[in-house]
Amino acid sequence: MSTAKKQEFVTIIKRIMRKISDDVIKQNQMPILDLPKIGYDNTVWSDEKRMLTTGDKKIEVSPDSVKKIPTFAQYLVMANAVKKLIDEDMESTIRGMYYATLSNVGDGKNRQKFWTGQEDSDNAIKAVELLTGIPREEFSVTSKPKGMISGPIKLRVGGDIIDCNLGSRATSQLIPTNMGDVQIDDVKADFVMVVEKDTVLNNIRKSGFIQKYNAILLTGSGEPDRATRMMVKILNEQWKKPVVVFADADPWGLGIALRYKIGSESLSYDSERLVTPNAQVLGMMFSDIYQYNIPEVARLTASDEDINRANDMKKKPWMQNKQWQKELNLFLNKKEKCELDAFFKHGFKYLSETYLPQKLRMVGLI
Amino acid sequence: MSTAKKQEFVTIIKRIMRKISDDVIKQNQMPILDLPKIGYDNTVWSDEKRMLTTGDKKIEVSPDSVKKIPTFAQYLVMANAVKKLIDEDMESTIRGMYYATLSNVGDGKNRQKFWTGQEDSDNAIKAVELLTGIPREEFSVTSKPKGMISGPIKLRVGGDIIDCNLGSRATSQLIPTNMGDVQIDDVKADFVMVVEKDTVLNNIRKSGFIQKYNAILLTGSGEPDRATRMMVKILNEQWKKPVVVFADADPWGLGIALRYKIGSESLSYDSERLVTPNAQVLGMMFSDIYQYNIPEVARLTASDEDINRANDMKKKPWMQNKQWQKELNLFLNKKEKCELDAFFKHGFKYLSETYLPQKLRMVGLI
Numbered sequence: 001m002s003t004a005k006k007q008e009f010v011t012i013i014k015r016i017m018r019k020i021s022d023d024v025i026k027q028n029q030m031p032i033l034d035l036p037k038i039g040y041d042n043t044v045w046s047d048e049k050r051m052l053t054t055g056d057k058k059i060e061v062s063p064d065s066v067k068k069i070p071t072f073a074q075y076l077v078m079a080n081a082v083k084k085l086i087d088e089d090m091e092s093t094i095r096g097m098y099y100a101t102l103s104n105v106g107d108g109k110n111r112q113k114f115w116t117g118q119e120d121s122d123n124a125i126k127a128v129e130l131l132t133g134i135p136r137e138e139f140s141v142t143s144k145p146k147g148m149i150s151g152p153i154k155l156r157v158g159g160d161i162i163d164c165n166l167g168s169r170a171t172s173q174l175i176p177t178n179m180g181d182v183q184i185d186d187v188k189a190d191f192v193m194v195v196e197k198d199t200v201l202n203n204i205r206k207s208g209f210i211q212k213y214n215a216i217l218l219t220g221s222g223e224p225d226r227a228t229r230m231m232v233k234i235l236n237e238q239w240k241k242p243v244v245v246f247a248d249a250d251p252w253g254l255g256i257a258l259r260y261k262i263g264s265e266s267l268s269y270d271s272e273r274l275v276t277p278n279a280q281v282l283g284m285m286f287s288d289i290y291q292y293n294i295p296e297v298a299r300l301t302a303s304d305e306d307i308n309r310a311n312d313m314k315k316k317p318w319m320q321n322k323q324w325q326k327e328l329n330l331f332l333n334k335k336e337k338c339e340l341d342a343f344f345k346h347g348f349k350y351l352s353e354t355y356l357p358q359k360l361r362m363v364g365l366i
Numbered sequence: 367m368s369t370a371k372k373q374e375f376v377t378i379i380k381r382i383m384r385k386i387s388d389d390v391i392k393q394n395q396m397p398i399l400d401l402p403k404i405g406y407d408n409t410v411w412s413d414e415k416r417m418l419t420t421g422d423k424k425i426e427v428s429p430d431s432v433k434k435i436p437t438f439a440q441y442l443v444m445a446n447a448v449k450k451l452i453d454e455d456m457e458s459t460i461r462g463m464y465y466a467t468l469s470n471v472g473d474g475k476n477r478q479k480f481w482t483g484q485e486d487s488d489n490a491i492k493a494v495e496l497l498t499g500i501p502r503e504e505f506s507v508t509s510k511p512k513g514m515i516s517g518p519i520k521l522r523v524g525g526d527i528i529d530c531n532l533g534s535r536a537t538s539q540l541i542p543t544n545m546g547d548v549q550i551d552d553v554k555a556d557f558v559m560v561v562e563k564d565t566v567l568n569n570i571r572k573s574g575f576i577q578k579y580n581a582i583l584l585t586g587s588g589e590p591d592r593a594t595r596m597m598v599k600i601l602n603e604q605w606k607k608p609v610v611v612f613a614d615a616d617p618w619g620l621g622i623a624l625r626y627k628i629g630s631e632s633l634s635y636d637s638e639r640l641v642t643p644n645a646q647v648l649g650m651m652f653s654d655i656y657q658y659n660i661p662e663v664a665r666l667t668a669s670d671e672d673i674n675r676a677n678d679m680k681k682k683p684w685m686q687n688k689q690w691q692k693e694l695n696l697f698l699n700k701k702e703k704c705e706l707d708a709f710f711k712h713g714f715k716y717l718s719e720t721y722l723p724q725k726l727r728m729v730g731l732i
Contacts, residue, residue, distance in 0.1 A: 041699070090714035091572040093707070095566040100710040102663045114661060140572075144564055145537075157533030167523030170547035171511075172538055181536040199459040206457040206506075221510070273431055295469045297479060341459070344466040347458035 005180065006086050009139060012132045013079050033061040033074065035130045035268055043268040046316045050277035052263035061127055063212070075131075077101050077114070078124035082139050091140045094122050118306045118330070135270060137178045137226060147175030147228030148198055150205055151216035152188035153235075161185055168210050172217075179227045187239045189216040191365050193356075194232060196247035196256050197222065200340050200351070206230070207352035208317065213366055216241070224259055226267070229274040232260055236276045242365060243276055246356070249284035250337035251309035262318050282359045286331040289338045292355060299344040302335040372452050373545065375505060378498045379445050397438065399427040401496045409634040411683045416643035417648040418629035427493060432521055436568045441497075443467050443480070444490035448505050457506045457544070460488050501636060502542045503592060512599040513541030513594030516571055517582035519601075520555035527551055534576050538583075539568065543638035545593045553605045555582040559722075559732050560598060560645070562622050563588065565588055566706050566717070573718035579732050582607070590625055592633070598626055602642045608731060609642055612722070615650040616668070616703035617675035628684050648725045652697040655704045658721060668701040 008150045016033065023031040036042070037057035046053045061075055081101045085092055092100065115121045129136050137143075150168040154161050158181055164173045176182050190213070190358040195201050198221040205217055216235070221226040236243045245260055247253035261279040263271040285291075289299060302310075313319050314328045330338070343351040360366045382399065389397040390702040402408070403423035412419045427441050447467045449459055458466065464487040469480045481487050495502050503509075516534040520527050524547055530539045542548050556579070561567050564587040571583055582601070586594040602609045611626055613619035625644040651657075655665060668676075679685050680694045697703070709717040726732045 026447075073673050085714055091568050091573075092710060092714060093568075093676050094568065095565070095705075096707050096710045097712075099664055099705075099707050100714065102661075102711055104663050108593070142568060148540075155533075160532040160534075162532050162537070166526040166528050167521075167547075168526075169712070170524035171528070171542045174537055174540060175515075176482035176537045181533075202459075202508060204461065214372070295468070298465055299472050339461075339465075341462050341465050344458060344462045345468055348451055348454050348458060348462075348466065 002180065005134070005138065006087060006298075009086060009132055009134055010083060011084060013133075016079075016131060016170055021101075031074070033072075033127075033131060035061060035127060038126070038130070038266065038269060040265040040289045042130065043265040044226045045262075047317070048263070049271075049306065050318075051271045051275040052265065052268040053271055054269040062130075074115070074120065074124045075127050078121065079128050079131075080127055082125075082141070084205050085141070086139055089140075091142055093143060094118070094125055094136075094141060096113075097121060097125060097141055102127045130269070135226060135273075138180045139207070140178055142177040143225060145177050145227070146221040146223075146225050147172040147219065147231065148172035148201065148221065149175055149216060149218045150201070150233070152214060153187040153211045153216050154187075154366070156183040156185045157181060164216075168217075169206055169208065172198075172205070175225075175231055176329070177227045179230050182231075184231075184234060184239065187216070187235065187241060188214070189241060190214045191242040191360075192216045192218055192232065192235050193360075194218045194220070194243060194245045194257075194260060195340070196220075196245075196253050197340070200246075203344075203348070204352045204356070207349055209352045213357075213360070220256070220259075223256060226270070226274060229260060229276075232279065236278055243279040244360065244363070245279055245281045246283045246340065246359075247281075248337070248338075249286050249289055249331075250300070251306050251313060251331070253284070253339075253355070254281070256316070280363060282363065283355075284338065286327045286334070286337075288355075289334075289336060292343070292346075294338050294342050295345060297347045299336045299338050302331070302337050306337060307332065307335065345352055367547065371500070371504065375452060375479045375500055376449060376498075379501075380682045382445075383517075384499060398439075399441070399493075399497060400424045400675040401427060401493060404492070404496070404632065404635060406631040409631040411628075413683070415637075416628070416684075417637045417641040418631065419637055420632040420635040420653065427497075440481070440486065440490045443694065444487065445494050445497075448491075448494055448507070452505055455506075457508055457722075459509060460484070460491055460502075460507060461520075461546075463491060463507055464485060475600045496635070499640075501592060502674055503697060504546045506544055508543040509591060510593050511540040511543050511593070512587040512589075513585065513597065514538035514567065514587065515541055515582060515584045515597070516567070517576045518580060519582050520551040520553075522549040522551045523547055530582075531576075534583075535572055535574065538564075538571070538585075541591075541593050541597055543591055545596050548593070548597075550597075550600060550605065552603065553582070553607060554580070555607060556580045558582045558601050558727075559726075560583055560584050560586070560609060560611040560626060561706070562586075562611075562619050563706070569710075569714070570718045570722070573715055575718045575722070579723075579726070583698060586622070589622060592636070592640060595626060595642075598645065599640060599642045602644055603660050608662070609645040610726065610729070610731065611645055612649045612706065612725075613647070614705045615652050615655055615697075616666075616705075617649070617672050617679060617697070618680070619705075620647070621675070624684070646729060648729065649721075650704065650706055652690075652700070652703075654721075658709070660704050660708050661711060664701070664705050664711045665702045668697065668703050672703060673698065673701065 020031040041055040042055040150172040201219045247257040264277040387396040408421040408423040518539040613623040629641040
């Protein structure tokens, strides 16, 4: 974390503390902290920004908060632990933060654990995040990195330059979850291709796709973490690289593709840093199943959950264009889905040498 | 895959085919292929090799194999698909191989799927592996890489040199699952420290441990894949670097630590390439819970499964020394376990600046 960022964090924490002591001492009232409410019931679509954003519902952290809202003391203990983590310039997972703040309170018969479980401390971390406006990755509460990147791009990680083109037929670079540790140093690629799954990326990588099309290949390995989404956004908006996304032809895969393009309900409060409205979701379309003759034996039957999801998607404001409505209707009619891996039925190179180039040509990228 | 390896694979496949046609045409008998039986009931401990090895039980692949043994036709179809994958110099997952070989057989009322599910094709891949003696990663049927490495070591991956010391406070290099793609180019480290979990590695990495002790940090992210085990073995036996292993203080963690040192039942047929008998399992010992005053609130209660596992371990030939017996007895007596992360209770740097150095000093490594 940079010194300026550290200072910002500490300043915010102190300001909140001051407000609390004012409440208690000067106003003689119980302190209350307002947090933006998170989740589907406080997520709104912005036509102007073309992304999911947060509404104005609030929740209150108070000395006697219940359920998922951390109590006041829990919030304070966690804020303090985070400050310590920052001061020591160390890194921890959410589980590590749980251990760091574990204790028993009270004594004798009233003795009990400060956290009833890790879920409590996770919620307290979320509260610190929301109150300071700084995502937890930036105060070094990190997760296992899921994002991977290969191609003509150089990253500056912890002061060193890592060239993601080295060995890029056989390996990828992890995208550190703490984007504070990473800067993009140089990008020579013409465009960025995001694929849903790392296993599909490995296949494409091996084919020489990166070299042939001067592309960056990137994956979030399923649900993308924040660093991965942020990386995509920076490549598109600061480095002006077109971004295309490919996922499985099922409502789940389409949902993941849309995380990059419009955001997600659980992170809508952070959309402005994470979402790439200009990303193009190019495939796999439901119509591709038939267009590319995926044999019946390689198609999968849609589950009830898939159908519900698709019906739900059809009504969303961001799906109100002819192409998506047609695709979703086709899916609801045929009730069939398909993984990108199914192209292997046509040969191990079909995906990277036939399907993807055809799609990229359609939008003039190659 | 190198040209020599490719040739080897094709030669073995052809030899097997010839044997089959001999059986059918010359001997006029149903062809049968013998496979070594895999699993706990055909795993034997070798005192001499100090590792788990395979016994001499066999299973037979025949035209009418049942259950987990692939039928003859299934084996042939898969061997053919693998040959195609090699010829095209491509890479696939086991799921990709399933798709590549999917089909319907028979017609009309008898029409049915060639595989009843992916499990069938997975078993056929295993059969190809066992019959050729070449692990699937080496014919480019790969998995998501789980192994990560940081520190003063250079890898040659797909022809390029990757320096694992770059950015090593903030990121790690993935260990490609296909070790055929990787060579170790240079090792400047004094020793190799393996930790069970990647999240713990991130914490240690961040502290500057690598620079301070000139160490390689390596993790298999839980259950290590073959490439990770192989990397550890090569570093120990070819590069003569001492290897120490740290895992959580529970029977599960101890089991993972022992994968590196003695092998595993499911891969005992491949132990000679995977196992590092000279690796030292240094922690976390059950006695460390008390030695290092892990407070009660940060300890976990052992489950029945843990207890059974520990009782089972106590009888194993490789656990017959005073120290392990004492540790397991302590665990069975106290019924408490502990994660390495629990050291965070003593401060975010305690693990890397106090616990680990003390352990390493005990064996004279630092």
